[in-house]
Each structure stands twice: as structure tokens, then as C-alpha cells.
Amino acid sequence: MSNFVVRRLLSVIPIAFIVLITVFLLLHIGPGDPAALIAGENATRDQIEAIRERLFLDRPLLEQLFLYLSNVAHLDLGQSVYSGFPVLKLILQRVEPTAVLAVSTLILSVLIAVPMGVWGAWRAGSAIDTFLIVASVVGFSVPVFVIGYVLVDLFALRAGWLPVQGYKPLSSGFWNCLRSITLPSITLSFLFSALVARITRATMLEVLAEDYIRTARAKGANNRRILIVHALKNIGVPVVTVIGTSFAALLGGVVITESVFNIPGMGRLTVDAILTRDYPVVQGVLIVFSFVLIAVNLLVDLSYALFDPRVRQ
Amino acid sequence: MTGEPFLSIRNLTVGFGAGGAIRAVRDVSFDLEAGKTLCLVGESGSGKSVTATSIMGLHKPGSAHVEAATMRLDGINLLECDEREMSRLRGSLMAMIFQDPMSSLNPALTIGFQLREALLLHEKMSTRAANARVMEVLQRVRIPDAARRMSAYPHQLSGGMRQRIMIAMALICRPRLLIADEPTTALDVTVQAQILWLLSELQREFGTAIIFITHDLGVVAEIADDVAVMYAGSLVERGPVHAIFENPAHGYTAGLLRATAEFVPGEPSRGRLEEIPGNVPSFSMLPQGCSFVERCRFAVDSCHRRTPDWRDVTFGHASRCDQPVAYGPTANLTVEVSA
Ligand SMILES: Nc1ncnc2c1ncn2[C@@H]1O[C@H](COP(=O)(O)OP(=O)(O)OP(=O)(O)O)[C@@H](O)[C@H]1O
Numbered sequence: 001m002s003n004f005v006v007r008r009l010l011s012v013i014p015i016a017f018i019v020l021i022t023v024f025l026l027l028h029i030g031p032g033d034p035a036a037l038i039a040g041e042n043a044t045r046d047q048i049e050a051i052r053e054r055l056f057l058d059r060p061l062l063e064q065l066f067l068y069l070s071n072v073a074h075l076d077l078g079q080s081v082y083s084g085f086p087v088l089k090l091i092l093q094r095v096e097p098t099a100v101l102a103v104s105t106l107i108l109s110v111l112i113a114v115p116m117g118v119w120g121a122w123r124a125g126s127a128i129d130t131f132l133i134v135a136s137v138v139g140f141s142v143p144v145f146v147i148g149y150v151l152v153d154l155f156a157l158r159a160g161w162l163p164v165q166g167y168k169p170l171s172s173g174f175w176n177c178l179r180s181i182t183l184p185s186i187t188l189s190f191l192f193s194a195l196v197a198r199i200t201r202a203t204m205l206e207v208l209a210e211d212y213i214r215t216a217r218a219k220g221a222n223n224r225r226i227l228i229v230h231a232l233k234n235i236g237v238p239v240v241t242v243i244g245t246s247f248a249a250l251l252g253g254v255v256i257t258e259s260v261f262n263i264p265g266m267g268r269l270t271v272d273a274i275l276t277r278d279y280p281v282v283q284g285v286l287i288v289f290s291f292v293l294i295a296v297n298l299l300v301d302l303s304y305a306l307f308d309p310r311v312r313q
Numbered sequence: 314m315t316g317e318p319f320l321s322i323r324n325l326t327v328g329f330g331a332g333g334a335i336r337a338v339r340d341v342s343f344d345l346e347a348g349k350t351l352c353l354v355g356e357s358g359s360g361k362s363v364t365a366t367s368i369m370g371l372h373k374p375g376s377a378h379v380e381a382a383t384m385r386l387d388g389i390n391l392l393e394c395d396e397r398e399m400s401r402l403r404g405s406l407m408a409m410i411f412q413d414p415m416s417s418l419n420p421a422l423t424i425g426f427q428l429r430e431a432l433l434l435h436e437k438m439s440t441r442a443a444n445a446r447v448m449e450v451l452q453r454v455r456i457p458d459a460a461r462r463m464s465a466y467p468h469q470l471s472g473g474m475r476q477r478i479m480i481a482m483a484l485i486c487r488p489r490l491l492i493a494d495e496p497t498t499a500l501d502v503t504v505q506a507q508i509l510w511l512l513s514e515l516q517r518e519f520g521t522a523i524i525f526i527t528h529d530l531g532v533v534a535e536i537a538d539d540v541a542v543m544y545a546g547s548l549v550e551r552g553p554v555h556a557i558f559e560n561p562a563h564g565y566t567a568g569l570l571r572a573t574a575e576f577v578p579g580e581p582s583r584g585r586l587e588e589i590p591g592n593v594p595s596f597s598m599l600p601q602g603c604s605f606v607e608r609c610r611f612a613v614d615s616c617h618r619r620t621p622d623w624r625d626v627t628f629g630h631a632s633r634c635d636q637p638v639a640y641g642p643t644a645n646l647t648v649e650v651s652a
């Protein structure tokens with residue numbers, strides 16, 4: 001068990017390095033002079049040279065890489081070219097809304113999707129099952145912004161139950177925050193729960209066809225017990241895996257949802273940084289998103305041990 | 314043998330596919346007395362497991378069309394039982410040992426949990442009392458180091474060990490009907506002998522009726538009271554074991570015996586049943602007349618024309634063959650049927 005954990009933890013190190021090196025190289029791979037790219041179209045020669053010097057862009061590549069890695073290790077992600085603020089500070093300012101949105105969407109989706117998938121599989125072929133399949137296809141294929149605007153129209157503009165847009169931080173009170181994040185979470189849940197529900201249903205169908213389910217029935221276990229005691233534990237690994245792998249899609253959805261609901265989060269920061277060619281900020285955001293994904297996948301792997309005794313050895 | 318038999322099956326027909334069109338079991342009828350062993354023999358695919366699964370009511374809901382004129386167990390009409398009543402009978406009154414011990418245990422639950430389950434479901438019993446019963450049964454199926462195995466997971470056990478767990482699991486509530494679907498195929502000869510002995514011990518102690526499905530005529534000779542021979546979804550011959558062995562009255566039974574003629578009772582046979590020339594016809598392409606006609610050495614014209622009815626050979630011994638005398642005694646077989 002602990003062996004498995006240690007091995008998995010160690011495997012994160014090379015991945016983290018690959019991410020950092022890739023992010024570093026982004027600036028150098030593309031065509032053109034990085035300093036000129038950062039300085040923007042109307043910059044003078046002097047401005048470009050100043051940037052080159054400030055960002056050490058005149059040093060050899062390997063030395064730059066080394067400097068970059070050591071800066072990152074000291075939590076120094078550079079300064080925004082645009083505003084001059086430290087990138088880390090910009091990111092920290094924007095982390096909360098995104099984290100709240102992602103976590104609430106995750107919880108909401110799992111609460112919706114897992115029972116939906118299990119129920120669909122249990123009643124496979126019935127009208128309910130068909131309805132759930134159609135619902136998940138719709139959830140999967142309607143664009144996030146369409147769902148978002150429809151929900152805003154119904155529940156914010158017409159019914160007036162929830163705010164139209166904006167974000168209330170946790171410091172303004174939990175319920176305030178929750179109210180402001182409800183519509184965005186529901187919007188984003190459509191995509192994510194459709195993904196999870198599909199995999200849950202398929203896995204559940206497979207598990208229910210297993211010989212050991214028949215064994216359980218032969219012992220006299222009733223339907224509810226079979227579902228909860230014998231089947232649920234065996235769908236854990238695939239379901240958690242799909243949650244992990246589609247987390248990247250969730251982060252992609254966060255960017256769009258933040259725009260739709262005007263939430264000042266990481267997604268907006270990313271979009272703004274790309275539009276203004278604020279390379280240090282883009283790099284910083286990429287590093288944070290990548291590390292979050294690495295951490296999520298690490299958690300997913302570690303959770304296997306919870307569901308599958310074969311992993312524990 | 315007064316009154317109703319312990320288990321009575323009449324005209325059991327099981328179909329799969331749309332409208333039950335693929336009829337894997339057709340018109341199967343047999344009785345079984347309490348405390349007796351019926352061996353169900355026949356080639357792979359002949360419908361033995363499907364028959365057994367139908368008695369337990371364990372087909373996946375909606376997948377199989379099970380029809381029968383009678384299915385009665387211990388005075389209970391199984392045909393009228395709903396799923397809830399069936400699940401009360403399963404594991405307590407009737408239990409089944411499945412063919413594949415590798416996939417029949419839940420990989421996510423401990424052996425102890427899976428063994429205790431039936432007890433906790435059917436008998437009001439504390440976990441501690443259940444554990445004691447589990448330990449007792451584990452010792453009886455010769456599982457060494459039983460206490461430690463309780464917290465093990467299936468993947469930590471060998472195939473033979475898992476098979477014994479499956480057997481222990483079926484025996485734990487002392488069922489009155491035990492269906493054992495090739496329970497010893499995965500085991501080596503000594504263990505196999507131990508298991509057979511264990512089953513007969515259980516039978517003596519609790520009057521358990523056993524349906525034993527096997528390919529192995531050596532095992533049949535050792536444990537059967539009655540034998541039912543299955544071919545392409547139908548029974549073709551049934552009767553007391555000595556009658557069947559000494560005086561087979563169907564071309565297929567005779568072929569089976571000849572294919573394993575070298576066996577010595579009490580030892581596993583060397584030959585397998587597949588040695589009869591030709592293959593089992595598929596259900597959609599059954600020949601006209603007797604289903605075995607194409608492979609039968611004794612077939613005559615009339616065999617091609619009509620499906621033979623059951624015919625008594627001697628008391629309790631019947632075959633579905635129009636020339637039941639053609640096969641003669643299988644001279645080189647001596648069967649010791651334990652009294
Ligand atoms: N769920 C199912 N759907 C469709 N056909 C099935 C199903 N279960 C069994 N069959 C068919 O029924 C026939 C009889 O199968 P069964 O498992 O009873 O054979 P068997 O006599 O137990 O063979 P073996 O000795 O190999 O275990 C086979 O041809 C099989 O393909």
C-alpha cells in the first residue's frame with residue numbers, strides 16, 4: 001500500500017518537470033523574437049531591448065531554463081508585462097472563484113451523474129433509461145454558453161431567484177457565495193455530468209453482467225443489496241477515472257462559464273492574458289492549471305486503492 | 314417414495330433471444346428425492362447450466378424465457394414465486410456452486426464477507442456467530458489457515474482455493490437442494506476426491522438433494538444415484554446409475570460410455586466426452602427426427618422421421634430412443650454403486 005503511494009508520488013516529479021520545460025519553451029518555439037512578441041506591435045527598439053534584458057532573453061537557452069526553473073522553485077513566476085504586478089499575485093487574486101466553481105460543479109455533477117448512470121443501467125432498456133440517455137446526449141452536445149444564457153433567462157431574469165452574473169467571495173458569507181455560483185455550476189454540470197453518467201451507466205451494465213453478481217443473487221441478496229453492496233464498489237475505479245480525465249474538459253468549461261457569468265476567475269485571467277500577449281501571465285496560468293491536473297490525476301490513482309484491493313499490494 | 318418428490322421438473326423449456334427463439338433447453342423433465350444425487354451429464358453446450366440456472370431462477374431478468382408445466386421444490390411452486398420469494402429461497406433452501414470459480418467471487422469484497430453474507434441474510438445471527446459457522450465450514454472444505462483467509466480478497470487465493478470457497482459459500486446455510494455445476498473440474502484429483510466426500514457427508518447429515526453437473530463419468534459412477542443424459546437441449550435418457558451404465562438405452566449414452574470405456578470407477582476418466590464423432594447440432598439446425606440421428610451408429614430410417622417419445626426400459630429407467638435394445642450391455646464396465 002504505502003509502496004504504491006510512494007511510487008505514484010515519485011512519478012509526479014518527471015511530469016512536473018516536463019510541464020515546466022514545455023511552458024518555458026512556449027516562448028521560444030514560436031516564430032519571431034520573444035522580446036518583440038512581448039513588447040507588442042508598437043514598441044520601439046529600446047523598449048524591446050529593455051524587455052530582453054529584464055527577462056534575461058539575451059542569455060543562452062539552457063541558462064534561461066535554469067533561471068526559470070529556479071525562479072519557479074522560489075514561487076517567482078515573473079511579472080505581468082502589461083500591469084507589472086507579480087504573476088503569482090495576479091493568479092492568487094483569481095484563484096478563489098475558479099476553485100469554488102470547479103469544486104461545486106464537481107460535487108453537483110457527481111451527485112447527479114452517478115445515481116443517474118446507476119439507475120439507467122439498472123433499468124436498462126426502459127423508458128427511464130432512454131430518457132436518461134437522451135438527456136446526457138443533450139447535456140453533452142449543447143454548448144456551455146447556450147445553456148448558461150437559457151438558465152440566466154429563466155431563473156435570473158424571469159424568475160428573479162438568482163443573480164444574473166458576478167461572483168460573491170466566500171468572505172461575503174457562504175450562502176451569498178453559493179447563490180452567486182449556483183447558475184454557473186449548474187451550467188457547467190450539464191457537460192460534466194453527461195460524461196460521468198455515460199461512463200457510470202456503461203460500467204454498471206458491465207458489472208451487473210458479471211458472474212459474481214449472479215453469485216450474490218444465488219445467495220439470496222435482493223436487488224437493492226446487489227446494487228449497493230456488490231456492484232457499486234466495482235464501478236468505483238472507472239467512474240473516478242473518467243472524473244479525473246474529464247477534469248481537463250471541466251477546466252476548459254470554466255473558462256467559458258466565467259465569461260458568460262462575468263466571474264473574475266482564472267479563466268478570465270487566461271483569456272485576458274492571451275489577448276494582451278502577456279506571456280508571463282499565460283505561462284503562470286498554464287503552470288497552475290497543469291499542476292492542478294497532475295494533482296487531480298494523482299488523487300484519482302490513489303483512490304484506486306480505495307476501491308480495488310488488487311491495487312493495494 | 315410416497316407423495317410428491319422433493320424436486321419435480323416437468324417440461325422445462327428455456328429460450329434466449331427475441332421471443333425466446335433460441336431454445337437452449339427443451340422439454341426437460343425429472344424428479345429428485347431428498348438425500349439423493351442426480352448427475353446431469355452431456356457435452357458442452359447441451360444445456361446443463363441453463364437447466365440448473367432455471368431452477369434457481371437466476372437468469373438475467375428479461376434475457377431468458379423460462380416455461381415449465383411444473384417446477385416444485387419441497388412443496389413450493391417455484392413458477393409462482395416472485396423475485397422476492399425466490400431470493401428468500403436462494404441461498405437457504407437451494408444453493409448453487411458455479412462453474413467458474415475465477416469470476417464468481419466479488420473482487421472487491423473479502424472472502425469472510427462473502428461467506429458470511431448468506432448466513433446474515435437468511436438466519437438471524439450475530440456476525441460473531443456467523444464467523445464461527447464460516448470457520449467451521451472452511452475447515453470442512455479443507456481450507457488451511459482459515460482465520461487468515463477470512464480477511465483475504467479473492468485475487469490472493471489460488472484457483473483451487475477459490476473453488477473451495479465457492480463450495481463453502483453454497484454449503485453455509487445447509488441447503489436442502491444443492492446444484493453443483495462442474496464443481497471439481499478446476500481441482501486436482503486428491504482435492505476432487507475430498508470435495509466429493511465432503512458433499513456426500515453433507516448429504517448424509519442433512520438429507521441434501523444434489524444435482525451434480527459433470528463431464529466426468531468416473532465422478533458419476535462414484536456419486537450418482539440417478540443419471541440424466543442431456544443432448545442438444547433435451548434429456549435423452551434417465552434412470553438409476555447402474556441401469557444407465559450397464560444397459561444404456563440411447564445411442565448418445567452408449568457413445569459417451571464408449572468414449573470413456575477405459576475408466577476405472579473411482580478414478581477420473583482419461584477420455585473426455587467430445588470423442589463421439591461429429592458435433593452437437595446448433596439449436597437452429599436440429600435435424601428432423603431424433604436430434605442425435607446424424608451421429609448415431611445405430612440409426613435406422615425411422616430415426617430420421619420422428620422424434621422418439623420416452624420409453625420405459627426398466628422400472629425408473631427410460632430413454633428417448635426407438636431402438637433401446639440395440640446397444641446391449643457395456644460389458645467392460647463394472648460400476649460399484651454405493652448403497
Ligand atoms: N444468456 C444466454 N443467451 C443466449 N444463449 C445462451 C445463454 N446462456 C446459454 N446459452 C446457450 O445455451 C446453450 C447451452 O448452454 P449451457 O451453458 O447450459 O451448456 P452446458 O451444458 O452447461 O455446457 P458446458 O458443459 O460447456 O458448461 C449454449 O449453446 C449457449 O450458447
Ligand SMILES: [Mg+2]
Binds near residue numbers: 494
Ligand atoms: Mg455449463
